[in-house]
Amino acid sequence: MWEYSDKVKEHYKNPKNVGSIENADAIGEAGALSCGDKLKIYLKIDNGIITDAKFQTFGCGSAVASSSILTEMIIGKTLEEVKKITNKDIADELGGLPPEKMHCSVMGHEALEDALKGYFGENKTQEVKSEEKIDSKKVICNCFSVTEKEIVEAIKEKNAKTLEDIRELTYAGGGCGRCRENIKFLLDKYAPAQELSPVQFVLKVNKVLETNVAHELGKDSGGIELVDVKGKDVFVKLTGTCSSCKNATMTLKNFVEAQLKEHVDKDITVFEVK
Amino acid sequence: MSFVYLDNNATTKVAKEVLEAMMPYFEQEYGNPSSIYDLASIPNKAIKSARETVADFLGANNPKEIIFTSCGSESANMAIKGVLDVNRAKKHIITTRVEHPCVLNLYKDLEKRGYLVDWIDVDSNGDLNVNQLIDLVKDDTVLVSVMMANNETGVIYPVSDIAAAVKEKNPKTIVFADGVQAAGKIPINLKDTKIDLFGISGHKFHAPKGVGALYVKSGTMLSPLVVGGHQERGKRAGTENVPYIVGMAKAASLAKESLQYELSEVKRLRDRLEEGILTRVKNAVLNSKSKNRVPNTTNIGFQYIEGELILLHLNDAGICASSGSACTSGSLEPSHVLRAQGVPFTSLHGSIRFSLSRYTTEKEIDYTIEKLPEIIQKLAKISPFQKELNEIMK
Numbered sequence: 001m002w003e004y005s006d007k008v009k010e011h012y013k014n015p016k017n018v019g020s021i022e023n024a025d026a027i028g029e030a031g032a033l034s035c036g037d038k039l040k041i042y043l044k045i046d047n048g049i050i051t052d053a054k055f056q057t058f059g060c061g062s063a064v065a066s067s068s069i070l071t072e073m074i075i076g077k078t079l080e081e082v083k084k085i086t087n088k089d090i091a092d093e094l095g096g097l098p099p100e101k102m103h104c105s106v107m108g109h110e111a112l113e114d115a116l117k118g119y120f121g122e123n124k125t126q127e128v129k130s131e132e133k134i135d136s137k138k139v140i141c142n143c144f145s146v147t148e149k150e151i152v153e154a155i156k157e158k159n160a161k162t163l164e165d166i167r168e169l170t171y172a173g174g175g176c177g178r179c180r181e182n183i184k185f186l187l188d189k190y191a192p193a194q195e196l197s198p199v200q201f202v203l204k205v206n207k208v209l210e211t212n213v214a215h216e217l218g219k220d221s222g223g224i225e226l227v228d229v230k231g232k233d234v235f236v237k238l239t240g241t242c243s244s245c246k247n248a249t250m251t252l253k254n255f256v257e258a259q260l261k262e263h264v265d266k267d268i269t270v271f272e273v274k
Numbered sequence: 275m276s277f278v279y280l281d282n283n284a285t286t287k288v289a290k291e292v293l294e295a296m297m298p299y300f301e302q303e304y305g306n307p308s309s310i311y312d313l314a315s316i317p318n319k320a321i322k323s324a325r326e327t328v329a330d331f332l333g334a335n336n337p338k339e340i341i342f343t344s345c346g347s348e349s350a351n352m353a354i355k356g357v358l359d360v361n362r363a364k365k366h367i368i369t370t371r372v373e374h375p376c377v378l379n380l381y382k383d384l385e386k387r388g389y390l391v392d393w394i395d396v397d398s399n400g401d402l403n404v405n406q407l408i409d410l411v412k413d414d415t416v417l418v419s420v421m422m423a424n425n426e427t428g429v430i431y432p433v434s435d436i437a438a439a440v441k442e443k444n445p446k447t448i449v450f451a452d453g454v455q456a457a458g459k460i461p462i463n464l465k466d467t468k469i470d471l472f473g474i475s476g477h478k479f480h481a482p483k484g485v486g487a488l489y490v491k492s493g494t495m496l497s498p499l500v501v502g503g504h505q506e507r508g509k510r511a512g513t514e515n516v517p518y519i520v521g522m523a524k525a526a527s528l529a530k531e532s533l534q535y536e537l538s539e540v541k542r543l544r545d546r547l548e549e550g551i552l553t554r555v556k557n558a559v560l561n562s563k564s565k566n567r568v569p570n571t572t573n574i575g576f577q578y579i580e581g582e583l584i585l586l587h588l589n590d591a592g593i594c595a596s597s598g599s600a601c602t603s604g605s606l607e608p609s610h611v612l613r614a615q616g617v618p619f620t621s622l623h624g625s626i627r628f629s630l631s632r633y634t635t636e637k638e639i640d641y642t643i644e645k646l647p648e649i650i651q652k653l654a655k656i657s658p659f660q661k662e663l664n665e666i667m668k
Contacts (some may be wrong), residue, residue, distance in 0.1 A: 012586060016655050033659070036608060036623040040658040056658035058623075060582035064656060148512060200388055203365070207390055 004061060005095030016072055019054045028115025031108045033058065037176065038103070039044065039067055041111040045073075045119065050074050055111075061099040062094075066108040069093050076114070083116065085103040085109065087142065103175035117209060140182050142177025151183060155190040162187070167210075202229050202262070207264045210235070213250035213256055217242055232267045234260060248272065277592040278638040280547075282478075283425050283455060283571060283629035284596055288521070289480040293525040296482075298515035307514050317516045324523030331526035332472065332489050333451075333463030340487045341506045342519050347376035348499070349473030349488040352510065353450045357471070358389075358419050358494035360524025361448075364416035368407055370394045370431070371614040373421055377452055378610070381419070394420075398616050400429035400562035404436060410435055411443045417451050422456035422472075423558070424626055426611040427428040427562035428571025430460065437544055438466035448494065454478055454486075458529035459568040461537055470494045476518065480631070481525035485527055486516035532632050540630050541569035543639050547628060548572045550643035555650050556667045559621050561612060570630040573612070575652055577666060579658040587649045596627050620662075 002011075002037040009214040021042040031037035037059040044052035053071040057064050070090055074082045086107040091097045097105060108187060136149040154160040166183050206217050206226050214224055222242030228235040236256065238248055245251070249272070257270040279287070297314060299320065305313035307321055310543075343349045354377070369381050371393045385391045392409045392618040400418070411418065418440050423430045424555040437449040450471040456462060458479030464472055472489040476482065490496055490509070502511030529536075549557050576584060581597035590596055608622045617625065654663050 012583065013590060014658060020660075029658075031579075033623075034619045038658055056660070057578050058657050058659060061586045063580070064583060067603060097396060203388070203390065 001146055002062070002098050002101065004065075007069070007093075007095040008062055008097065010067040011068040011094070012061040015055075015064050015068035017054045017068065017075075018056070019076065019166060020056060021052060021054050026115040026119035028111040028113065028118065030110035030114060031059070031176075033178065035178075036060075037063055037107055039063065039107050039111045041067070041071070041108075041115055043115050043119070048079050050077055050079070059104065060101070061105070062097050063104040063107060065094055066090050066097075066104045067111075069182060070108040070112060079116065079119075082112070085112065099144065099171065100174065106176060108141045140186070141170075141172035141175065141179045143179075144171040146170045146172035148186065151186050152190055155187060160187070160220070161191050169241050196265075198229075202226075204262060204264050205268075208259055209256075212259045212263065214256070217251070227273045233269050233271060235273045238272060277594060278358050278642055279594050279641065280628040280630060280634070280638075281594045281596045282631040282634075283428075283627065285477045285483060286480045286631055287557045287633065288329065288477075288482050289525060289528055291483055291528060292521045292524045296517040296521040299520055301517070307516060308503070313634070324519045326640070327523040327524050328487055331457070331462070332474070332487075333488055335465040335643045339464075339489050339492055339505070341474075341490060341509050342514065342522075343486045343488055343510060344484055344515070345486045346374075346473055346475030346478070349454075349475070349486045350374075350377050350450075350452055351380060352353050352488055352499040353471040353473055353490075353496070354417065354419065355446045355499055357450070357494075358384070359497040360495040364414050366390045366412060366413060366414040367417045367419065368392045368394065368410050369398070369419040370402060370407075370421070372396055372400075372402075372424055372426075372611045373419070374425055374454065377419060379419070391412070395529075396429075396611075396614050399564040400427045400611075400615050401564050401566070402429075402431045407436060408439045408443060411440050411447060411603065413568075415440075415444055415447045418447055419452070420449075421452040421454075421563060422462075423453075423459065423568045424562075424611060424659050426457045426609055427564075427573045427615075428455070428567040428629070429562050429564045430456070430566040430568060432566075433469060434467040437470075439445060441468045453570075455568065458526075458533070459570055461571060463534060464489055464491070469582060476525060479525050479529045481522040482518060484502060485515055487522070497597035535632055537569055540632055543634055543636060544570055544572055544585055544607070544630050546627075546636070546641045547630070547642060547652075548574070550639070551646055554643065554647045556652075557621075557650065557654070557663060561617055561625055572626065572629075573625060573627045574590040575617060576615060576626065577620045578657045578663050579624045579650065579653045581624050581626055583653055583656075584624065586651065587653065588626075588646070591645045591649065593645065595635065596629075 019143040021044055024042040025045040026043040028041045030039045038057045042054045043050055044262050053075050055071050068220045086111040087105040090108050138148045140148050140151055151172055154166055158169055160166050160169055163173055166172050173180045209224055209226055217224055221240050223239035225237045227237050252270050252272055260268045303316045305317050307314055307318040325340050328340050329337040358403040367389055381391050392410045395403045410490045420431050420433050420436055422433050433451040440447050440449055448470045451469050453472045457474040474487050476485040498509050500511045505511055517634045551574055559575045563574050585597050612622055612625055
């Protein structure tokens with residue numbers, strides 16, 4: 001069980017400002033049903049001051065508590081003051097959150113940002129672009145404030161190879177998970193897939209042929225056999241209806257080779273053996 | 275009523291009789307069973323007798339087929355690693371997508387080490403695709419590993435039929451069944467099956483945590499996980515945990531006596547709870563509709579409400595249940611079991627498991643049926659999916 005502070009307990013038990021505001025001046029959203037967290041925040045703004053705030057949250061206890069306390073924190077504040085609120089402020093106001101739950105405060109902050117951006121008419125979409133230079137300040141994981149530099153160091157110096165490795169070493173990606181695509185990008189860039197041994201390579205090729213390819217070809221009463229592997233060249237024999245099919249070359253290149261490139265190695269070339 | 279405990283698939287309370295049976299082995303009969311003096315003879319005999327009782331509980335042919343371990347995870351690790359170690363040439367394993375993490379994560383690890391693992395699907399009712407499994411058995415298949423009952427949904431998989439079909443196709447393939455969630459809930463008679471290895475955990479049937487057992491059918495080759503002394507005939511080194519082994523044996527004999535009660539009365543209470551919730555709470559859906567379920571478990575999804583929030587409010591009402599949803603386990607991944615079943619996102623994150631025991635009373639069930647609708651009504655108001663909920667709740 002989580003060690004929730006009394007303040008968190010108080011707010012998930014009896015959340016304040018639940019609901020929606022008709023004719024709200026700003027509405028912000030964060031999260032999605034599929035992720036298990038979604039937050040909607042409604043603001044009434046008068047003369048640059050937030051006069052009312054309400055929320056609706058699909059999420060765990062700390063998500064509800066973060067939303068609830070956020071509405072209390074912003075009512076009566078000027079937009080300038082509200083803009084300065086960070087996710088850490090929300091967590092601090094709650095008397096702290098367990099590390100795994102920090103993303104709940106991030107979500108509150110994101111919904112607030114989203115609402116303000118909408119209000120000021122700014123572009124809502126955010127994109128993290130890949131940059132050539134490693135930015136020591138660029139935060140990849142908002143939940144745990146992990147920078148690009150820290151993640152690249154984990155890959156280069158601590159030999160991290162998977163998302164799980166990164167999570168264990170830096171916590172990055174262990175919260176809401178929205179940064180996982182960006183971490184994957186860094187992994188692909190700085191930790192190229194390890195060379196398979198020749199045997200592992202053949203086994204993997206065979207497995208992909210058996211599970212992904214043979215099944216599909218079988219639908220047209222065709223089949224495929226692995227004949228030989230030399231380096232990255234894979235020699236296969238088409239059987240059944242495939243062996244006499246005019247489109248066999250297309251099948252080989254567009255399907256068989258594509259599958260092997262995707263699942264085993266991007267340098268694979270497939271050759272047909274009659 | 276202090277609290278209502280409906281999380282017996284997580285752990286159970288130690289039966290009073292079990293604790294009483296254990297006590298002498300802490301205070302008086304504390305001798306090391308391997309020692310030569312008289313003080314050792316009673317613990318030694320106690321272990322012998324415990325082995326007979328557990329063998330009887332599992333329907334084993336011979337007490338020698340029982341090896342005592344520290345827990346279900348150790349039993350599973352010993353079974354799997356032990357089999358692979360003596361069959362190093364073979365690299366193909368078949369298991370299911372819905373195994374317990376202690377088994378699942380081991381296979382994921384083995385996959386990285388060059389094993390080919392095939393993962394068998396379940397349908398939307400939670401039932402296993404047995405034909406798919408049997409089709410995949412080949413000469414190279416060293417191990418087939420299927421749990422007897424699922425911890426999250428309670429669905430029973432036909433491990434005895436699977437073992438027979440696997441052996442018919444490849445007699446050399448070893449079959450391991452994780453029986454942790456089945457022991458004490460349904461009849462088990464291993465001598466009538468082709469199952470080679472079967473793991474159980476004491477604390478799931480009213481023994482304390484920290485003791486388990488692995489059934490190893492006579493003739494099954496297995497290398498030990500814990501190497502050292504000669505204990506357990508060299509298959510599991512380490513001084514025997516006498517009081518806990520005695521406790522588990524007592525729990526096993528109690529479970530055997532109460533099996534009929536489990537199959538009739540516990541099932542009646544489970545069905546009462548399930549029906550009560552499904553009829554009174556409009557956004558509740560039953561996650562596993564399989565006909566074959568252990569009598570004590572139900573898994574219900576509450577659409578558009580998150581599971582941890584429900585659990586926290588149940589806790590405030592004095593009700594202990596658990597969520598397959600992930601927020602409780604530290605990662606945000608939702609239950610792999612419910613996802614394998616294709617449970618939609620609308621209820622996936624709001625799924626709650628209720629698991630009863632023979633100590634659960636009708637009063638406790640009725641209290642839960644009364645409290646839950648109030649909680650869901652309250653939480654539905656917080657959800658941002660008002661339109662969807664209004665449609666369902668009207």
